[in-house]
Amino acid sequence: MLFDHHIIEQVITLWNRADRHRSGLRFDHVKTAMETVFLAGLKREEDRPVQVSVALLEPDFEIEHGNPGDNVELRLSKRLPFTVDSLVKLAPAYDPTTTSIVVSVNPDDAQTLEIWGAVFSSRRGRTRFDTEPFKQSPPEALIISTMKTGSVAVFRGGSVIARFNSGRFSEPTPTPFTSSLIGWSLLRGVKAQSQFRRSGIHYWELYRDFIDRLLVECSRRGHGGTVIWLPTDRTVPSLDWINQKYVMHETQEGAPLLEELCHLEALQQKTEMAKQRGEEGANVLVLSQTIHEVKRRIVEHVEMLAQLTRVDGALIMNDRLQPLSFGSILEAPPWTGKTLYGPDNDGYPTFHVDLLQYGTRHNSAVAFIGRNPETVAFVLSQDGPVAGITGKDKDALYWWPDCLSNLWAV
Numbered sequence: 001m002l003f004d005h006h007i008i009e010q011v012i013t014l015w016n017r018a019d020r021h022r023s024g025l026r027f028d029h030v031k032t033a034m035e036t037v038f039l040a041g042l043k044r045e046e047d048r049p050v051q052v053s054v055a056l057l058e059p060d061f062e063i064e065h066g067n068p069g070d071n072v073e074l075r076l077s078k079r080l081p082f083t084v085d086s087l088v089k090l091a092p093a094y095d096p097t098t099t100s101i102v103v104s105v106n107p108d109d110a111q112t113l114e115i116w117g118a119v120f121s122s123r124r125g126r127t128r129f130d131t132e133p134f135k136q137s138p139p140e141a142l143i144i145s146t147m148k149t150g151s152v153a154v155f156r157g158g159s160v161i162a163r164f165n166s167g168r169f170s171e172p173t174p175t176p177f178t179s180s181l182i183g184w185s186l187l188r189g190v191k192a193q194s195q196f197r198r199s200g201i202h203y204w205e206l207y208r209d210f211i212d213r214l215l216v217e218c219s220r221r222g223h224g225g226t227v228i229w230l231p232t233d234r235t236v237p238s239l240d241w242i243n244q245k246y247v248m249h250e251t252q253e254g255a256p257l258l259e260e261l262c263h264l265e266a267l268q269q270k271t272e273m274a275k276q277r278g279e280e281g282a283n284v285l286v287l288s289q290t291i292h293e294v295k296r297r298i299v300e301h302v303e304m305l306a307q308l309t310r311v312d313g314a315l316i317m318n319d320r321l322q323p324l325s326f327g328s329i330l331e332a333p334p335w336t337g338k339t340l341y342g343p344d345n346d347g348y349p350t351f352h353v354d355l356l357q358y359g360t361r362h363n364s365a366v367a368f369i370g371r372n373p374e375t376v377a378f379v380l381s382q383d384g385p386v387a388g389i390t391g392k393d394k395d396a397l398y399w400w401p402d403c404l405s406n407l408w409a410v
Contacts, residue, residue: 041146254321
């Protein structure tokens with residue numbers, strides 16, 4: 001047995017938690033799907049790891065055809081056996097971030113599953129900085145995906161409900177940027193900026209989404225690494241614990257781009273309101289083109305930062321989203337205080353993190369945050385989620401094991 005029966009039962013429980021009246025998941029089908037996807041992910045095609053997404057979905061599910069952005073089914077004329085070999089052969093045909101191979105019960109044998117096609121669901125418009133409008137989420141189905149060797153993510157539609165990484169099963173915690181201490185750590189630095197004083201919460205929302213997009217782009221590169229975020233008033237003292245390797249000089253900041261988008265989106269809203277009142281406003285076409293251009297520049301800035309994490313070592317950036325150095329080494333002495341799982345609210349009991357289970361990259365980040373509790377570290381594993389670390393108080397740190405929680409972050 002590849003996956004312990006407790007893991008399969010927990011996946012079904014997590015699925016049922018969202019809708020207790022609509023389960024329909026059979027233990028043997030979930031087990032077969034998870035194990036087949038996992039084993040396919042261990043294979044390599046043309047010296048590249050197999051990446052594939054599989055959805056448990058009956059062929060008669062309701063779907064709207066032809067509308068831009070809607071789910072589009074790609075039905076095979078002949079069903080195929082649901083095996084590791086079949087997945088390995090089919091996987092290159094479909095981008096797993098947009099398309100899931102769909103399987104259902106064999107009509108002649110309820111114990112087995114068959115491949116009957118694939119379902120496409122556009123990812124355009126899924127983030128704040130995409131220029132295309134959002135259209136539709138993935139189908140409400142159990143979706144199992146492997147993007148990295150030895151790693152499986154389980155979704156209900158577009159939301160992660162469980163992960164299995166390097167032998168460890170985990171549930172994703174709520175996103176830490178909106179409701180917990182790691183978000184407050186970022187917000188403290190952001191509040192000191194002139195951009196926040198001028199644009200307020202709108203600027204913070206863009207800033208938060210920028211960090212989220214950055215972590216997604218770093219994760220997609222699959223290299224692993226560390227991103228250290230330094231508030232302005234802690235930059236100089238924090239550098240005492242960093243051996244900077246490739247130091248940047250007068251590089252572009254991301255903060256002014258976010259403020260520019262703030263102004264443009266506010267103007268767009270005013271223009272729409274003026275139009276509703278029958279009044280003149282800004283040129284809608286020119287305004288839309290300008291917004292698209294600023295979003296493009298923001299995405300390119302994100303991608304530039306993410307690419308720097310491919311060099312061994314840490315990317316150091318300040319709270320103005322400006323890279324200070326990359327390939328840097330964190331040199332703080334070992335942390336001897338407590339490291340607790342977040343988030344920090346009454347709904348989530350605090351458990352101690354066993355740092356012995358983690359390697360040098362995670363422990364170096366913990367040690368650095370221990371010396372610089374106002375800063376934030378994001379640690380990217382090659383085969384797992386992105387951990388977030390920041391200070392709780394002088395005696396304890398908080399650790400969020402999974403800062404990514406949607407389909408397109410896998």
